[in-house]
Structure formats: structure tokens, C-alpha cells
Amino acid sequence: MAIEEGSKVSGTVSGITNFGAFVDLEDNQTGLVHISQISNSFVKDIHDVLAVGDQVEAKVVKVAPDGKIALSMKAIEEAPAAKHIAKVEREHGHDHRDHGEGRHYGRDSRPARGGYGNHHGHKQSGDFNAMLASFMKESDSRLSTLKRQTDGKRGGRGGRRS
Numbered sequence: 001m002a003i004e005e006g007s008k009v010s011g012t013v014s015g016i017t018n019f020g021a022f023v024d025l026e027d028n029q030t031g032l033v034h035i036s037q038i039s040n041s042f043v044k045d046i047h048d049v050l051a052v053g054d055q056v057e058a059k060v061v062k063v064a065p066d067g068k069i070a071l072s073m074k075a076i077e078e079a080p081a082a083k084h085i086a087k088v089e090r091e092h093g094h095d096h097r098d099h100g101e102g103r104h105y106g107r108d109s110r111p112a113r114g115g116y117g118n119h120h121g122h123k124q125s126g127d128f129n130a131m132l133a134s135f136m137k138e139s140d141s142r143l144s145t146l147k148r149q150t151d152g153k154r155g156g157r158g159g160r161r162s
């Protein structure tokens with residue numbers, strides 16, 4: 001059976017290096033699980049997680065034309081956030097997607113917003129020009145404060161020395 005990208009494979013760890021672990025697969029093929037693809041949690045030393053001879057399952061991430069096979073054990077492992085959500089749902093007996101018609105809520109139960117938001121307590125108005133004027137005023141204030149601080153550290157009066 002040919003190994004294809006996206007398929008789930010199992011094999012035996014045949015070697016461990018500082019950058020990953022080599023896994024013997026079927027048909028006398030070998031794949032590499034990079035250290036960043038071993039677990040969802042940080043792995044400082046591979047030897048803490050794997051040993052030669054361990055049976056592992058992994059997902060084929062890439063099969064290069066030269067025959068190199070990139071594997072990911074992390075892709076098989078359930079993400080910690082997904083584990084936590086599943087645990088909470090089991091404990092409370094409901095699905096988190098049942099609330100809010102798909103909106104995501106932040107800490108204070110208001111709909112969360114992405115991108116550059118209203119982080120400084122300004123009231124959001126529908127008028128773009130008012131928002132832009134508010135931003136420019138705050139930006140100028142921050143720049144003048146920054147300039148005052150850096151000029152004081154340079155020991156000058158704001159002018160450049162030649």
C-alpha cells in the first residue's frame with residue numbers, strides 16, 4: 001500500500017535525533033516526525049516523550065518527490081482546547097455552540113471582535129471621520145510623549161547634532 005498525504009499510519013520509532021524521531025513504516029519506508037510535530041505540548045527533549053522501539057501513530061503531512069515522508073503525531077492527538085471543551089460539555093451536559101448563534105463571546109459576555117478594536121475606552125460612533133479624528137489625536141499624543149522621553153535620554157533639546 002502506497003503512503004499518501006493525509007493518511008494515518010502506524011510504525012515503530014527506529015531512531016531519535018535532537019530535531020525529531022525516525023519512524024519505520026510499512027513497505028520498508030521511513031518517515032520523520034519533527035520535534036515540533038510530536039505533541040501539542042512543548043517538547044524540550046524528545047527522549048522524555050519517545051524511545052526507540054515505541055509503537056506510534058501519525059498522520060502523513062507530506063511525501064516529497066525524493067521519497068522523504070514528513071509525519072505528525074500532533075495531528076492525530078486531540079488538541080488541548082478541544083479536550084477541554086469536550087470535558088466541559090460532558091460536565092455541564094450541553095454543547096457550547098448552542099448559545100449565541102455562532103458568535104464568540106469574550107470575558108465580559110459581549111461579542112468579541114477581531115482586528116483593531118476599541119481598546120482604549122472610546123465610544124464607537126458610526127461616523128468614520130470622528131473615529132479617524134479620535135485616532136489621530138491619540139496617535140499624536142503618544143508620539144509627543146515618546147519623543148519627549150527619547151529626547152530626554154539623548155540629552156538634547158530635540159534637535160539633531162551633526
